[in-house]
Each structure stands twice: as structure tokens, then as C-alpha cells.
Amino acid sequence: MKSRRRWRWRWEHRGFALGLALYTLLLLLLVSYMLDYGARRGRALGDWAWEGQPPPAPPPGEAAAPPAPRHEAKRNESEDSDEAGPGSRAGGKRHIYLHATWRTGSSFLGELFNQHPDVFYLYEPMWHMWQALYPGDALSLQGALRDMVRSLFRCDFSVLRLYAAPPGPRDPLAPFLPGGGGGGGVNLSTASIFGWRTNKVICSAPLCPAAPRARSDVGLVDGAACERSCPPRALRDLEAECRKYPVMVIKDVRLLELGALLPLLRDPELDLRVVQLFRDPRAVHNSRLKAKQALLRESIQVLRSRHRAAEPRGLPRRHPLLPPGAAAALAGVHPRQQHRAEFFLGGALEVICQAWLRDLLFSRRAPAWLRARYTQLRYEDLVLEPRAQLRRLLRFADLPSPPALEDFVLNMTRGAAYSSERPFLISARDAREAIHAWRERLSREQVREVEAACWEPMRLLAYPLSGQEDGDRQEGGTVPLQMFV
Template identity: 30%
Template sequence: MERRDFRDMSHCLKMRSKYAVLLVFVVGLVIIEKENNFISRVSDKLKQSPAEANGTDASLAPAENGSLESLRQLDAAFSRLRTRLRNVTLELGGGREPAETPGPGPGPRRHVLLMATTRTGSSFVGEFFNQQGNIFYLFEPLWHIERTVTFEPGGANAVGSALVYRDVLKQLFLCDLYILESFISPVPEGHLTPFMFRRGSSRSLCEEPVCTPYVKKVFEKYHCKNRRCGPLNVTLAAEACRRKEHLALKTVRIRQLEFLQPLVEDPRLDMRIIQLVRDPRAVLASRMVAFSGKYETWKRWASEGAAPLHEDEVQRLRGNCESIRLSAELGLRRPAWLRGRYMLVRYEDVARSPLQKAREMYRFAGIRLTPQVEEWIGKNTQAPQDSSGIYSTQKNSSEQFEKWRFSIPFKLAQVVQNACAPAMRLFGYRLAGSAEALTNRSLSLLEETPPSWVT
């Protein structure tokens, strides 16, 4: 009888801990509302739009004057909030602090963040890190947070979601993968889940010992690509993370570089941030294919005689370009906290010279590039053009990056050029003055990469 009571008590405590973080966010939202008057005063310029199906086609419109000062004020407010939330978490979880993550060896452990937006080639570039055996790579883990923690659009709530993303990122970089359990739906049982988003895009989650024996009757929505594995064991994944020499993570859900300052300054992390950008005309052309249903307005407007394009659509595009531009300008200014920790990369440069850019990124990260990655790049950048699906990482990269010029109407290209001109000038994307110039391959729309970009 005593053993049964003990098991019941143990099960109760596990369930209590499992839902603790989720409850904390509920408490947090209440506190946020109480402090909303202050937060709204400094963040009412920030906007948030609905997410894309496999990414985020949204923009946080930057506050005037770069918004850095207002963000610092917000950070102070949210620091007080996080202290309260942490106390509640410790109380509900039994008063234990998260375990420190020991390094895997004598060398420095690097933490690489690939920061991008949807349809910029981030999945392809992420494979440069995914294919290296000594790197633990995670593909879009913040997808779960976006689907679980709901913030109303606009103002302080948009900032709140970004801060939640950042704090989850910090825990993931410390190999605390358990942080995801409160956001995965259905909630994992016994640290097992068949619902880890795009598990097959992370080699580290599909290799031994993380790949456990296949279970026939368990449906895994995002299964491993090249082998059959049982449901993901979060404990085994966390242990594998700690054993790897380095950690890399790709996300399209962090929009403003200044939010990452606490991560860069965390003494437990050795952060390297790679911001990936792409010609916004190419991005729109790609999104209209990948997220077709969300761009019906654009398609109708591009047709002759259709109703005018709504201003809020253009404003969303402009806000997206501006948030990317402001982050890049901050990174290129190289403030003290970012010195040696930020690199700006154009997708077009990667497509033209994938191995060269991979070597530059690895050199920046302070990680030795292995023949394993070089071989993958050689095999996966010469694929036939018709073999690449919308989410494929196999590309004839030297041809693929300009394909958009023949799929987007000049009318739409003009809208993008008008809305995103400052960002396009910064990133070296030339404007097309006519439909003929847009489709003329002999006229390059790409300026050479400024030497100052390469760290």
C-alpha cells in the first residue's frame, strides 16, 4: 500500500511540474496586463501579424529612432516580471534551480544562431551546420512556442512574445530541452513525444542514441527522414546536446537583434549570430508559392482590373523590411556587446559560392569545417532544377537564386521596391526600372558584397 501511495505521489508531482511553466505564463499574462500602461507607452509602435503555416510572414514594426531605448526600458520591466515568474516556477517545481550545462570538452563551446525570415533560404543554409557531426542542430524549435503561447496583436504583447522566444532560446542553448515540453501539444508523457516539429530536419535528433527502436503503433507526425525511430525521448536528446562540442539553432521567429543582447552577454554562452537576408522581391515571389492562400490579395491585384492592393498589406511588407534593416544596421555598427559576434550573409552569395560562404561562416563561428560538410555541399548544390520542392534543401544553387525574376510580375516587383528601398540599398539589391530589366539575366540586380560584411 505504501509503494502505491508513493507512486501516486510521484506521478502527481511529475504532472505538477509538467504544467508549472504553462501556469506561470498564465500568471505572467495577468501581471503583464497590470503593467500594460507603462509598457504600452514605450512599445505602441511595435506590431505583430499572424504567423505563416511553416514560418512567420509577419513583422514587428520598429519604434521610431531605432527603439533601442524603449526596448531597454521594456527589458527592465520584464526583468521584474521574470523574477516573479521564476519564483512561482521554483515554488511549483519543488524549489530546484535548472542544472548547469557542462561543456563537452576542453575547447570552447560555440552557440550559433541563424537568424532569418521565411523563404530566405534559411533551411538550406542551416544544413551547413546540421551536416557537421560535432554540432547539435535544432530546426525551428520556437515553432512550438508560437503555437502555444497566444499574444494579441500589437503593442506590448508583440514585445512580450519576443521576450518569451528569447528566454526559451537561452534555455535551449544551455541544452535544457525540457523547456519545450510545456509548449508541445499534446504534452509529452514521461519525456516522450511523437510531435517534435520537423524532427527529421535535425540529424542530432535522428541518430543514436536519440533514435530509439521504432514503435509500430505510434504515429510520429514529423518523423526522421532516413531511418525509423521511436518517439523522441527529450532526456536522451538533452544528453546528446550536452555531449556535442557545439550547438546551432535556426529560427525565423526572432526579428530584432537588440532583443538578443542578454544572450550574447550571458557568461555561460559563447554566441555567434548569423543574420541571413535575401532580396525582398525574391522572398515575396517564394512566399506567394509556399503560402499561396495568404497571398490571394496580391495575386488578384496583380491581375488586370483587380481591386487596389490594401494599404495594410503594403505596410506589413514595409515593416518587415524595416525590422530586418534596423537589425542589420545595428549589427554592422558593431557595438561593444556584438563585436566579433555578428555576421551578415546574403542568400544570393551563398547560392553563388556555397563552399566559400560556408568556410566564412565556420571561420566566423570559430568552428573547424569538416570534409563531411564539404561533401554535402558538393552533392546538394548541383541538383537538377526540377527536383527542388518548396521546402527542399537540394538546389542547383547557381541557377535557382534568380529564378524568381521570371515568376513575379513587374507590377509586384515595383511595390516591393517602393516599400523596401532602404533595406535593398543596404543589402546591395539593385532596383529594376522596367519589366524588361527584371527579366534580363545579363543585367545583374546584385551588387558585390561590401568587404566590411565579412568578419
């Protein structure tokens, strides 16, 4: 009996020990999984803190060769360069992301790069994603947007297939173009790219041998002529052209906050540089109201992020207290009956201004190696000092400044009027009227509402409030902004 009891006790003890060991192992595996998941989630959503090491430098033997001359790099090489593949480093290729929001003048800024003969330019490719995933809110789409940017910067356009299905999305630029239409669907082509009718690469040789103008000619593309002369080409042909250019530029307005790009800024293969464009929020609101129906869906997507916006680590959401004197100036703001579209646009602008504030504070904490990859630009400075700002931007992108392009930017800011009835088309504008137009078109109540929502980023960007302008105003209604670069 004693031996049986001893035997049973030993087995029970061993079973308990085995169970304890298995439980401990399970806990260890669970902790390891959670840590790994947290790391992967941080990489997926962006580790929104500047702390971290700069991208690793290449081995000493690989860093010795200087880059090829900019005028001759890659673009003039033979088709052998196509063998490099979408993920290759392409021998010092630079990538520029133009970070902006709707109605800030970003199309004009992007067009300056579209005109440059050494640049491969894409106009708002993330439009496809937002249309396909509507009504997803802006914040939830940031990770997918960043991954799409990474693929496009590697000249891999197959990512567009994820967001294009029959019937293809209509190009909203099409109604403003004679014979405009919209293509898309499973068999993607150059005619599936958003804004393709004004793309200098798609609308010139070699992709379009019958194009009326050469790629090197500076001047706006006639969209109707491009549609007539340039039949659709396979995306692989466009990818091959993309790999030939020393600089690739993407302009988009759907990135909610700068921190989402941090994993790409740390990627040594991309050599990513970011230009962030700002504009007086009152002028932005005035311009958005002119195109309120066209911007309604995307304003709703932005507005849906208001109550669930993730905060960058170490940067809590600011609940602004009005500065001295501003409370009295804004005391006349009262709720009023608004048009439905105006209500959504106003709410979206408030979300955008808070995102601007976080970007501005976020960028001020940047270490030196990241400050060199990021610069800010105000629309007002660009149109009032077009040649000087163009040269600064091209130096930032390590590009030459052709005289024809300097003449182009000057002429585009010396037009006869503020705008036409086609707000999504690029045309020559009267820069000074474009800056001051909001004063005549917005009511005093509308101005106060915008200032109440956006006064903090306005202060950091040196846009004076209405009651302060008499003492602070310079030409264009702004005061100088201290640039990073």
C-alpha cells in the same frame, strides 16, 4: 488650559512630522521600485543599444586552460558529462543563432550545420510557441522567444512543456513525408520536436541504435526511414546528447529584430554568436507566394506588429524618401485587388523589411567586441560561392570544414531545377535559377510594390532596383556586400 493646548499642539506637530516622514519614505520606495522595474523591463525587452561593457572575462586562473580539440570535445566523453546540468558552461561550448525570416533559404543554411558532426542542431523550436500563443503579434512574443532560446542553449528542453498541450501540434513537414504525422502533448519526447524526422542527432545512434546511417555520414536524412527506425526517446535523453556537443546551433525565423538578443550576447556563459541571413526581398516575396497558405497565420502575427513596433533606443523609425530616380521608377504602383493571403504576405514583408533596416543600422553601431560575434550572409552569395561561404561560416563558429561537407554544399546548389512542389523540404536546387526565378514569376506591379516597401534595406544589402540593374548587375543580379567578419 495652556498646558493642554501646548500638549495638543505638540501631538499635532508630531503627527504631522510622522505623516510627512511616512510620505517621504513612501516616495522613496516608489522611486526605487520604478527604477528597479525599469531596469528589469529593460532586461526583459532588451536594452536595444550597443553601449555597454563587454561580458566579464573569467578569473585569470580559469582562463589558462586551452579548449579541448574540436573533433574530440565533449561528444566523445563518457556519460559523466551529464552531471554538468543544463546551466553549466560546458567547458567553452559555443552557441550559434541563425537569425533569418521565412523563405530566405534559412532551412538550407541550417542543414549545413545539421550535417556537421560536431554540431547539435535544432530546427525552428520556437514554432511551438507561436502556435500555442496565436494570434499574439510578433513583437509581444520577442521576450518569451529570447527566454526560450536561453533555456534551449543550456540544453534545458523542459521549456517546451509550456507550449505543448494535447492535442499536440501537427508538424507541417508531415504531409510531405510518407507516413507523416505529428506528435506532441504532455509526455514530450524526441517526436515532439519540430522537424525531428530530419535531425541528425535524433535519427542516429546513440538515440537511434537502428538508424541506417551514422551521425558522421554527410547526407540528407530520410524522414520516413527515421520515423520507422527511431522510436521516440525521452527529452532528458536528448538533453544528455546536447551536452556532449561542443557547438549548438538554433535556426529560427521568428525573431523580429536583432536587438532582442542583446542580453544573451552579453552573457559570458553562452558565448553566443549570431549569423543573420538576408535574401533579395523580391525573391523572398516570390517564394512566400508559392507557400502563401502555409505562411498565412504567421504573416498575420507579423503584420499585427506594424503599428506598435518598439524602436531601438537612439534609432528612430525611418520613413523613407525615395532616392533620386526611384520615384519615377515606382510611380506605376497603384492599389489593386489582391488575394486575401497575398495581402497579408505583402504587408508582413513590409514589416520584415523595416526590421531588416533597423538591424542593418543597429549592427553598424556595434562595438568591436560585439562585431566579432555577429556576421551577415546573403543567400545569393551562399549559393553562388558555396564552398567559400561555408568555410567562412565554419571559421566564424570555430569549426573544422570537412571535405564531405564541402562536397555536400556544392551538390545542393547544383540541382536540376529551382524547386519542387514541396517548398518546406530541403533538396538540391539550381542556384542560379533560384536567384533569378522572381523575374519570371512576379508581375511588374508586384516587383514595384516590393521595391517601394524594401528599397532602403535593399540598398544597404547591395540589391539594385529593377531600373538600376542593367548598370549594376553582376552574376546573380547582386553586387558585392561588405561583410563584418
